Amino acid sequence: MAFAGKTKHEILSEFRTAEILQAARTVFAEKGFSEATVDEIAEAAGLAKGTIYLYFPSKKEIYLAALKNGVAELAEATRKNMEAAGGIRGKVHAFIQTRLEHVERNRDFFKIYHAEFGNLTHPLSVNESFRKLYRQQLDALEAILEKAAEGGEIRKTPVGAIASALYEMTRGLMLRRLLGWSGTTVEEDVETLNEFVWRGIGNS
Amino acid sequence: MAFAGKTKHEILSEFRTAEILQAARTVFAEKGFSEATVDEIAEAAGLAKGTIYLYFPSKKEIYLAALKNGVAELAEATRKNMEAAGGIRGKVHAFIQTRLEHVERNRDFFKIYHAEFGNLTHPLSVNESFRKLYRQQLDALEAILEKAAEGGEIRKTPVGAIASALYEMTRGLMLRRLLGWSGTTVEEDVETLNEFVWRGIGNS
DNA sequence: TAGTATACTGACTGTGTAGTCATTCGATGG
DNA sequence: CCATCGAATGACTACACAGTCAGTATACTA
Numbered sequence: 001m002a003f004a005g006k007t008k009h010e011i012l013s014e015f016r017t018a019e020i021l022q023a024a025r026t027v028f029a030e031k032g033f034s035e036a037t038v039d040e041i042a043e044a045a046g047l048a049k050g051t052i053y054l055y056f057p058s059k060k061e062i063y064l065a066a067l068k069n070g071v072a073e074l075a076e077a078t079r080k081n082m083e084a085a086g087g088i089r090g091k092v093h094a095f096i097q098t099r100l101e102h103v104e105r106n107r108d109f110f111k112i113y114h115a116e117f118g119n120l121t122h123p124l125s126v127n128e129s130f131r132k133l134y135r136q137q138l139d140a141l142e143a144i145l146e147k148a149a150e151g152g153e154i155r156k157t158p159v160g161a162i163a164s165a166l167y168e169m170t171r172g173l174m175l176r177r178l179l180g181w182s183g184t185t186v187e188e189d190v191e192t193l194n195e196f197v198w199r200g201i202g203n204s
Numbered sequence: 205m206a207f208a209g210k211t212k213h214e215i216l217s218e219f220r221t222a223e224i225l226q227a228a229r230t231v232f233a234e235k236g237f238s239e240a241t242v243d244e245i246a247e248a249a250g251l252a253k254g255t256i257y258l259y260f261p262s263k264k265e266i267y268l269a270a271l272k273n274g275v276a277e278l279a280e281a282t283r284k285n286m287e288a289a290g291g292i293r294g295k296v297h298a299f300i301q302t303r304l305e306h307v308e309r310n311r312d313f314f315k316i317y318h319a320e321f322g323n324l325t326h327p328l329s330v331n332e333s334f335r336k337l338y339r340q341q342l343d344a345l346e347a348i349l350e351k352a353a354e355g356g357e358i359r360k361t362p363v364g365a366i367a368s369a370l371y372e373m374t375r376g377l378m379l380r381r382l383l384g385w386s387g388t389t390v391e392e393d394v395e396t397l398n399e400f401v402w403r404g405i406g407n408s
Numbered sequence: 409t410a411g412t413a414t415a416c417t418g419a420c421t422g423t424g425t426a427g428t429c430a431t432t433c434g435a436t437g438g
Numbered sequence: 439c440c441a442t443c444g445a446a447t448g449a450c451t452a453c454a455c456a457g458t459c460a461g462t463a464t465a466c467t468a
Contacts, residue, residue, distance in 0.1 A: 012445085029325075030326065032322075032323060035326070037424085037425060037426085038426065039426095047446080047447090048447045048448055049427085049447085050428080050446065051445080051446055051447070053426095053427065053428080054445075054446075057427095058426080058427080059427090114322060114325060115322040115325065117321075117379075118236075118318060118319040118321055118323065119236060120383065121233075121315040121319065121382055121383065122234065122236045131383075135385070157396060157399075157400070158392065158396045160385070160386070160388075161380070161386070161388065161397065162400060164373075164376045164377055164379075165373040165376055165400060167376060168375060168376025168377075168379070169369040169373040169376070171372060172368045172369055172371060172375075172376075173365060173368055173369060175321075175325075175372070176364075176368045178325055179324065181339070181364070182364070182365070183364070184362060184364075188365075192362045195361075196369060197404065199403055200399075200400040200403045200404035220415095241455065241456085242455080243455080251416080252416065252417045252418055253417085254416065254457090254458080254459080255415080255416055255417070257456095257457065257458080258416075261457095262456080262457080263455095263456065
């Protein structure tokens, strides 16, 4: 981000890369990977197709760059906010809130992200590492729930299934918002979901 | 299904159509729509490509036929079982159970079905009607919850969001099973989810 | 058995698009 | 004002694949 100590070449390169990724996100979000063309990305970026290939080796790499970028950012924000929150109740709330709020600010990314879940069952798909990342997030969630269950903070449940349920019900509301089917604010959705989850796993 | 009163032509036609759809389901499940080729479907069906086009006008139509078939079946089974069940508690249980059990018997279909959700945010995607169907199912679920809330069977909640959550947490466990990440039986998953949901929306 | 009808075939065509590269542009500096 | 050089261009190539259709095989009929 800082330009200090960078050569002219590096500055330009970073700028072009960011420019292309921004355009790619718009196009991939609208059409999906297969239907999008590199020409469209080039046009959206205001560049010729050849220029795109000066900065990325293939269409697939552009896609992966756009995806990984956002995924890492979201995962990190989620992890951080959960860590900062005290107690299982706070952590679950942070999980839901972080993700739902993130949608609003990154609609294009979320369309790509969401579409990628559809490819999870195709072994030879664009992104094999995406499955691992998904698995890691579920495992992390599961571990937190497991610990809370042991500590008596929540009732005993099969935590693996609950982690999936929690993850996916949140994603469900994210999708709902993406489709414009929510007449509610993010805060309301967060509270609705949080209360639902909590009454579900609470030991009261 | 019954062959009575059918011409030779009709019988053959039905048989070939079913044969092709079966092969298509296998191929589309494995690769997804874009990555699958008509040649592969032909090979899986033990037919030449030209023959495929005697029974279907395009690749897209094969896909839609394979998809709609299964979607209608699942929706109908779900509706029926929910209707037969008494009370909101039974209906919710029927919803979860029907869908989770269906996965086990229709793995290929579910991979296609699941992949299609990924395309929901792409307006010009293969299947525009899929979104409507999804919406209808959510609306139906919402209506049932709304009624139960009015009747005091469950506590007052924003039913739209809860319907999405319920739908998607169920789909989440379906995906979990599809990926082979469940070490549990269907019955266990059904019970886990049902208990989670019920404690979540119960007014006790 | 010959003649006809119908199901099937697979080599071929047309198209869309990923990726290339010879050429042009424009900035810098002598 | 010209020379040099890296960045950008876009016409072009190669290829994959959906969809076609002239030709073949098979089943029926008389």
